[in-house]
Amino acid sequence: MSKTERSSLFLAIIYLGGLIFGFGLAISGMAKPEIVLDFLQFEDFGLLFVMGGAAVVTGITFAVATRSDRVAPLTGDTYKRRLKSFDRNVVIGGSIFGLGWGLSGICPGAAYASVGIGNYPILWAIAGMFLGAYAQGYLRALRSTPAETVTETPSD
Amino acid sequence: MSALVSLLALGELFPRGTLPYLVGGLLVGLGASVIYLSTGIIAGASTFLESTLSYVSSVERFNRFKYVTSRGWRLVFTAGIVSGAAVYVLVSGSGLWTTDVQWWRLFGGGILVGIGTRLGKGCTSGHGVCGVGSLSNTSLVNVATFLVFAIGTAQLVQAVGVAP
Numbered sequence: 376m377s378k379t380e381r382s383s384l385f386l387a388i389i390y391l392g393g394l395i396f397g398f399g400l401a402i403s404g405m406a407k408p409e410i411v412l413d414f415l416q417f418e419d420f421g422l423l424f425v426m427g428g429a430a431v432v433t434g435i436t437f438a439v440a441t442r443s444d445r446v447a448p449l450t451g452d453t454y455k456r457r458l459k460s461f462d463r464n465v466v467i468g469g470s471i472f473g474l475g476w477g478l479s480g481i482c483p484g485a486a487y488a489s490v491g492i493g494n495y496p497i498l499w500a501i502a503g504m505f506l507g508a509y510a511q512g513y514l515r516a517l518r519s520t521p522a523e524t525v526t527e528t529p530s531d
Numbered sequence: 532m533s534a535l536v537s538l539l540a541l542g543e544l545f546p547r548g549t550l551p552y553l554v555g556g557l558l559v560g561l562g563a564s565v566i567y568l569s570t571g572i573i574a575g576a577s578t579f580l581e582s583t584l585s586y587v588s589s590v591e592r593f594n595r596f597k598y599v600t601s602r603g604w605r606l607v608f609t610a611g612i613v614s615g616a617a618v619y620v621l622v623s624g625s626g627l628w629t630t631d632v633q634w635w636r637l638f639g640g641g642i643l644v645g646i647g648t649r650l651g652k653g654c655t656s657g658h659g660v661c662g663v664g665s666l667s668n669t670s671l672v673n674v675a676t677f678l679v680f681a682i683g684t685a686q687l688v689q690a691v692g693v694a695p
Binding site: 386391410470499 | 655
């Protein structure tokens with residue numbers, strides 16, 4: 376896929392998708408930590424429509440695409456669902472992410488969108504995310520053994 | 532009368548209305564779908580952290596094939612998200628906006644988000660939108676877990692009087 380990744384049409388489509396994605400995050404208010412915190416404090420349940428609406432659209436897209444026998448036009452890849460293997464890290468990681476999301480009101484995609492609406496204090500959160508991801512990867516690299524290496528889906 | 536009362540109660544649940552949330556959510560799903568239908572790629576937002584670290588870190592974990600080969604388009608995807616939000620500011624005329632949430636909450640929360648999304652294999656877009664859209668049990672468990680912990684944390688922080 377390395378050749379197609381460098382094609383300008385491939386990158387243009389990725390950019391367009393990101394553009395729509397970021398526009399959606401901004402209009403939904405997800406780029407504002409205050410609105411996310413209002414949801415978590417049961418003061419505004421609008422966020423349910425954001426995640427629900429988005430999941431319904433991707434759900435329909437995935438269902439239709441995976442049932443067709445076509446391949447993705449720009450890469451020739453077959454359409455797959457997003458399935459990750461389950462282990463205890465899914466629960467531990469989800470708990471730690473939840474603590475962070477509840478403390479800050481910020482998740483990765485929304486943080487990038489927040490930069491776009493001029494919210495420069497969000498750089499604190501983005502710096503924190505890089506630091507956390509680095510610490511996690513560094514510590515796991517120290518502890519991992521070759522047997523622990525698992526194959527994961529290349530997407531996401 | 533009872534219809535009016537339930538309507539008022541509904542208004543309390545959604546003090547900012549529901550339309551911007553719904554339209555925003557549909558667009559988030561549409562953006563992910565445009566990428567998926569064209570390329571077969573399921574775009575999550577948090578792998579960007581690891582793949583971008585591969586530019587500056589020699590830690591082998593960040594330099595795995597899947598990160599190095601995807602880091603270019605992940606940068607473009609993230610640039611798209613930033614510009615999409617900027618386009619919203621331009622067309623809506625809402626003006627630039629900054630948060631009042633304190634820096635230590637953003638920074639500390641960011642660190643936990645960075646650890647948790649990488650350990651847990653995804654975030655609100657990867658698990659929450661694409662994983663749930665795929666009816667993945669792993670993603671449904673992850674989303675339920677982070678929602679419970681996020682609600683508990685936010686309520687606790689509010690209860691001890693930290694605002695915003």
